Amino acid sequence: MPATLPALAVGERIQEPLLVLEVELRGGEAPHTILTLGNRTGRLATAPFWSSDQPKIAGIARGDVVQVIGEVGTYRDRRQLAVTSIRVLPQDSVDWHTLLPSVGEITPFWEALDRWRREIRAPRLRETLALFYEDPQFRSRYEQCPASLSGHHAMLGGLLKHTAEVAAVGRVIARIAGADQELLLTGVLLHDVGKVEAYTWERGFQVTEDGALVGHVVLGAMMLDRRVAAAPQPPCTATELRILHHLILSHHGELAFGAPVKPMTLEAEVLHYADNASAKAASMAQALTDPEHFVGEAVLSQRGIWQLDKRQVYRGTSDWGRGDLTTER
Numbered sequence: 001m002p003a004t005l006p007a008l009a010v011g012e013r014i015q016e017p018l019l020v021l022e023v024e025l026r027g028g029e030a031p032h033t034i035l036t037l038g039n040r041t042g043r044l045a046t047a048p049f050w051s052s053d054q055p056k057i058a059g060i061a062r063g064d065v066v067q068v069i070g071e072v073g074t075y076r077d078r079r080q081l082a083v084t085s086i087r088v089l090p091q092d093s094v095d096w097h098t099l100l101p102s103v104g105e106i107t108p109f110w111e112a113l114d115r116w117r118r119e120i121r122a123p124r125l126r127e128t129l130a131l132f133y134e135d136p137q138f139r140s141r142y143e144q145c146p147a148s149l150s151g152h153h154a155m156l157g158g159l160l161k162h163t164a165e166v167a168a169v170g171r172v173i174a175r176i177a178g179a180d181q182e183l184l185l186t187g188v189l190l191h192d193v194g195k196v197e198a199y200t201w202e203r204g205f206q207v208t209e210d211g212a213l214v215g216h217v218v219l220g221a222m223m224l225d226r227r228v229a230a231a232p233q234p235p236c237t238a239t240e241l242r243i244l245h246h247l248i249l250s251h252h253g254e255l256a257f258g259a260p261v262k263p264m265t266l267e268a269e270v271l272h273y274a275d276n277a278s279a280k281a282a283s284m285a286q287a288l289t290d291p292e293h294f295v296g297e298a299v300l301s302q303r304g305i306w307q308l309d310k311r312q313v314y315r316g317t318s319d320w321g322r323g324d325l326t327t328e329r
Contacts, residue, residue, distance in 0.1 A: 002039045002040060002099075003039070004041045005037075005043060006289075006291055007041075008072045010073060011072065011073075013069075013071045015067075015068070015069045016068065017066065017068070017099065018068050019037065019065055019066075020061065020065075021037065021038045023060065023061060030050065031050075031051060033049045034047075034048055035049070037068060038101075042101070044081050047075070047080045047081065049083075060086070060088060063203035064088050065089045065094045065203075066089060067087050069086075070082050070085075071084070077302060096203050100156055101154065103156065103161045109161055110160070113133075113163065113164055116167060116171070116185055117185070120186070122182050124235055124237070124240060125182055125183065125186045128228070130235075132227065142160060145160075145195055145199055146159060147159040147195065149205045150205070151307045153278075153279075153282055159192060159196075163188060163189065166191070166275050167189070167274075169274040170188050171185065173274060178266075179266045179267050180267055184271060190244060190248055191248050191251040191271060192220065193224070193248075194218070194248075195219075198210060198214075217251070217259065218260065220248045221245050221248045221249055246264065246265060247268050250263040251263075251271050251275050253272040284308060287307065288313055294315065299315050301314075
């Protein structure tokens, strides 16, 4: 079993393979390098490698699997791994999939999404979705893809889980708001398809060249165009295609957050808020369980969390009298 990195206490030693997630070169009066190492349980930054230590990490790059020996220490209330030995392992010596976080079993997410998709009665919506979701190669990539590189649902299968969450939330809001529920679900299933071209998860989560230059939002609209154009018969009209484009292009809500346009339809508005609800709730849940955000037993995080708009988080809890009910029995 791999070491549970987030739970390692100061003074604990570690000796096992880890994935190099980041290589950060810092300048200044005392130049140094910090590596971020990880496995499927989490990540941990190393103590600085100073100038005299550089031979120890020469040639190590992001995506390498390294055999590490070290001890957990602390600096300014943050844990760090003081590395005593580190060496790159041959690429085929370790299954890197075992070193990346994963949602685990994905079957329930597919079952829910495919069931909801089969319930769509509008033939042109069904046929348009089939261009993606009846394609085994697309499904294979979609079920592995992370939903982000280091933010919400940053794990193998994260995109599929995020999509199921957005669909569950969006369907409820659409019903309450009187939106077209079938169109909303179609937007949910299309809104992030561009991530399969924007991200790569070979030996760690990284952005592709297309992802960097174009971004997943626009890539998704382009993918829809290509599949519609390649279909033997057009699955939807030109106007309908524009409506689907708008759902994809506006789902981030604001231009400042990567949306080329703001939502202009009821379904686009619902999709945006359902997408945001899934992302922010996942980021909050992750932040509350990450010991790096808290000093000792503190209930308030020591600093703001970037995934949550730099808000601090609070982990105080109560059983609200449930324990008293058990005692009364």
